[in-house]
Amino acid sequence: MPDFQIPADVQRRNRRKRQVAWVGIAALCVVVVAALVVLLPSGPSVARDSLVIARVRQGVFRVRVQAPGVLRPRGERFVTASVPGTVARVEVRPGDSVAPRTVLVRLVDPHLDSAMISARSDLADARATLASTAAMLDNTRLSMEAELATARDAAEAASLRARAERGLAAEHVVAQLDYRKTVLDATTAREQVGLTEQRIAAFARNQVAQIAAQRARVAAFQAAFAEAQANVAALTVTAGEAGVVQSVAAHPGQTLALGGAIARIASLTDLKAALDVAPSEAGEVVAGQTASIRLNDEGESRIAGIVSRVSPSVEKGSVRVDVKLPARLPPGTxxxxxxxxxxxxxxxARTIFVARPVDARPDSSARVYKLIDGGRRAIPVAVRFGATSANAIQVLSGLAPGDRIIVSDTGDFAGKAMVRIR
Incomplete structure (x- = not known):
């Protein structure tokens, strides 16, 4: 079959036609795109300053449960009346800081004052009786000791006379009868000394017993007087420990019985944080977990603590979680x-997360607005969330690290296919 050669001029015309066709197609595409831009809705316009925008990050994600609460004392002291009385004056109000010797209320009871005066008089009488008894016994003992000394002198003299007459009696100078009488007198004198010594010993034992009895009587009256004094002192009720007055139950004119409620005082140092955790999040909280307690919204003052107790029940729509705090607390607590x-x-350890958008819930799906076109526009994308933290949430799908999304309220343009950001 012979080769057919297309003339060169024909080839040039065909090539020119193809170029014209491609140019026409490109122009048509431009026109179509321009028409779409003009005709399709561009979406609402939102000021950037009115939006909160967050960037999707990847790294270590700490799952935190956030809950409001209040500081509570680990223990409260209820001050009660240790003696009955009538409230004369209330010295404190709830919220006042008190020291151990701060007066809370002053009570009056005339019977206690009279009892103290009577106890003081009884004690003085007992002390006087002890002193007079001791003096009398001392005088008696001294008299008996003087009597003993006289008896010893007499016995010594009789003994000397008997020894002297013994030789004279042998020489018949002194009659035997007189000598025997002298010997009998010496023996009697010695026996008198022994009896006197026995009487003194018995008296000494009796003296000790009488003094002990009188001292016991004084001690009893002294204890009664001390109790009466304590009762009168108890009419002035003090705090007993440093703290803050939580409530005052007593009021002027009120008659308080023994054990009547006066005030409730909380410690300033031994505090715990009582948090109200949502039931949906409380299942993840257990004793021993670490916690951070913020004293203000700005988080300028934080206290590290340990979860010490998780309530087993739901009360008023929340679960009570107690956090143990250190002994040294910042000023203002x-x-x-x-x-x-x-x-x-x-x-x-390694996951994708972002600042928590409004209404985002853990383990759920939602549509969020992702910024495109250099942040000039935002379009809705479907995102599946996982675990949540206090201010962040895990991203399981729908977003990639580096993406930026609107995390503030999007209710004004919810459902729009695109939002322009100015």
């Missing part, structure tokens, strides 16, 4: 102070 607690539940 006091009972009933509102706080915000962050409890560290777990840590996910």
């Amino acid at each position: 006091r009972p009933d102070l509102a706080v915000l607690g962050d409890i560290d539940v777990t840590t996910i």
Whole structure:
């Protein structure tokens, strides 16, 4: 079959036609795109300053449960009346700081005053009786000791006379009868000394017993007087320990019985954080987890603590979680102070997360607006969320690290296919 050669001029015309066709197609595409831009809705316009925008990050994600609460004393002291009386004056009000010797209320009871005066008189009488008894016994003992000394002198003299007459009696100078009488007198004198010594010993034992009895009587009256004094002193009721007055139950004119309620005082140092955790999040909280307690919304003052107790029941729509705090607390901490607690539940080593959008819920799907075109526009994308933290949430799908999304309220343009950001 012979080769057919297309003339060169024909080839040039065909090539020119193809170029014209491609140019026409490109022009048509431009026209179509321009028409779409003009005709399709461009979406609402939103000021950037009115939006909160967050960037999707990847790394270590700490799952935290956030809950409001208040500082509570670990223990409260209820001050009660240790003696009956009538309230004469209330010296404190709820919220007052008190020291151990701060007076809370003053009571009056005339019977206690009279009892103290009577006890003082009885004690003085007992002391006087002890002194007079001791003096009388001492005088008696001294008299008996003088009597003993006289008896000893007489016995010594009789003994000397008997020894002297013994030789004279042998020489018949002194009659035997007189000598025997002298010997009998010496024996009697010695026996008298022994009897006197026995009487003194018995008296000494009796003296000790009488003094002991009188001293016991004085001690009893002294104890009664001390009790009466304590009862009168108890009419002035003090705090007993440093703290803050939580409530005052007594009022002027009120008659208080023994054990009647006066005030409730909370410690300023031994405090705990009582957090109200949502039931949906409380299942992840257990004793021993670390927590951070913020004393203000700005988080300028934080206290590290440990979860010490998780309530087994739901009360008023929340679960009570107690956080143990250190002994040394920052200035300004006091009972009933509102706080915000962050409890560290777990840590996910490598994951994607972002600041928590409004209405985002853990383990759920939602549509969020992702910024495109250099941040000039935002379009809705479907995102699946995972674990949540206090201010962040895990991203399981729908976003990539570096993406930026609107995390503030999007209710004004919800459902729009595109939003322009100016």
